[in-house]
Amino acid sequence: MRGEPMRVVVTTNDQVRLSFLMALLRDAGIVCVLLDGHISALEGGIGAFPRRLAVADDDERQARRVLREAGEG
Numbered sequence: 001m002r003g004e005p006m007r008v009v010v011t012t013n014d015q016v017r018l019s020f021l022m023a024l025l026r027d028a029g030i031v032c033v034l035l036d037g038h039i040s041a042l043e044g045g046i047g048a049f050p051r052r053l054a055v056a057d058d059d060e061r062q063a064r065r066v067l068r069e070a071g072e073g
Contacts, residue, residue, distance in 0.1 A: 005057040006033065009064060010072070011050045018051055021072060028066045030059045 009032075010021055018034065025032045035052040055063040 006054040007057050007060040008035070008052045008054045009060065009067060010053040012053075013050045015051075017072075018053060021053055021067065021070075024066055024070055024072075025053075025055065025063055028062065030055055030063050030066065032063070 010018070012018060022032055022034065033054045035054055036049055037051055039049045
């Protein structure tokens with residue numbers, strides 16, 4: 001995945017939702033990466049910086065389908 005173009009499929013401040021969505025994608029065999037996790041930890045949980053969930057460019061279509069089928073897209 002290093003060096004591959006990435007696409008953000010979800011942006012949210014909800015950590016529980018992010019964990020759920022990451023599990024959905026991983027169960028579907030899609031590697032996902034959480035972006036902005038460190039900055040949101042530094043801001044003290046006030047929700048000023050949403051976290052982004054990204055997948056490889058080639059996996060975007062499948063990831064969006066998985067999320068949509070789960071009612072998340």
